[in-house]
Amino acid sequence: MAAAPPGDGTGGARADTRLIELIMGLRNAGIRDTKVLAAIERVPRVNYVDAAQTGLAYADRALPIDCGQTISQPYIVAYMTEQLRLDPMFKVLEIGTGSGYQTAVLAQLCRRVYTIERYRTLLRQAERRFAASSLTNITAMAGDGNRGWGAQAPFDRILVTAAASERPLELIGQLVIGGLLIAPIEGAGGEQHLVRFTKTETAFSEEKLLPVRFVPLQPGIAKQD
Ligand code: SAH
Numbered sequence: 001m002a003a004a005p006p007g008d009g010t011g012g013a014r015a016d017t018r019l020i021e022l023i024m025g026l027r028n029a030g031i032r033d034t035k036v037l038a039a040i041e042r043v044p045r046v047n048y049v050d051a052a053q054t055g056l057a058y059a060d061r062a063l064p065i066d067c068g069q070t071i072s073q074p075y076i077v078a079y080m081t082e083q084l085r086l087d088p089m090f091k092v093l094e095i096g097t098g099s100g101y102q103t104a105v106l107a108q109l110c111r112r113v114y115t116i117e118r119y120r121t122l123l124r125q126a127e128r129r130f131a132a133s134s135l136t137n138i139t140a141m142a143g144d145g146n147r148g149w150g151a152q153a154p155f156d157r158i159l160v161t162a163a164a165s166e167r168p169l170e171l172i173g174q175l176v177i178g179g180l181l182i183a184p185i186e187g188a189g190g191e192q193h194l195v196r197f198t199k200t201e202t203a204f205s206e207e208k209l210l211p212v213r214f215v216p217l218q219p220g221i222a223k224q225d
Contacts, residue, residue, distance in 0.1 A: 018058035039108035048101035071099040090156035095145030100126030116145040162217035175199040184214040
């Protein structure tokens with residue numbers, strides 16, 4: 001293992017090469033939005049994975065994190081971020097902070113990100129990471145993401161990063177008219193698809209995007225940590 005220069009926050013030259021390889025892989029896989037690719041490049045994923053996983057930080061795969069959860073695969077993070085069609089003025093809500101990696105990517109591309117996590121352990125870890133990276137446009141809270149964040153609504157965009165078994169109607173209710181919500185939705189057979197909902201004046205429309213595999217969106221706040 002080559003020694004990493006201290007304090008550069010990315011794990012050294014080797015990690016930089018891996019990050020560049022990851023970005024090239026994302027481009028080859030069809031991610032076209034250069035702002036999204038630049039955001040991924042700016043967020044050192046190595047800071048968001050468990051210490052035991054640092055060697056895999058720039059592999060294009062989901063990895064286990066505390067509390068039996070996962071940090072999403074970079075391709076899926078890039079894809080969802082691209083499909084959200086963000087604007088620098090937007091206020092965005094994320095459900096399922098987890099490692100905080102997706103939150104940090106969103107924070108590069110919009111005005112403010114609100115994020116909700118049901119495990120306090122994960123939330124505290126993520127908040128420490130945001131502070132260490134001086135990401136000051138993120139507000140995080142422990143809570144049940146199914147309820148959204150009424151006090152801060154409406155949101156221009158909402159991203160759910162855990163799989164729901166029903167359409168997230170309460171969250172759609174917290175979007176501006178014309179706002180988008182992307183969520184993995186689980187069908188009767190256990191298969192999951194990303195679905196993009198667009199709020200209209202009177203209701204909403206929906207489009208199916210990719211097949212995916214996310215941990216489930218749980219009811220309520222976690223009883224322990
Ligand atoms: N965006 C995260 C994904 C983490 S996995 C990342 O890339 O690291 C999904 C997360 O959703 C888990 O941390 C899980 O605890 C959280 N979660 C599940 N149900 C929830 C709910 N009802 N409210 C808030 N968070 C929830």
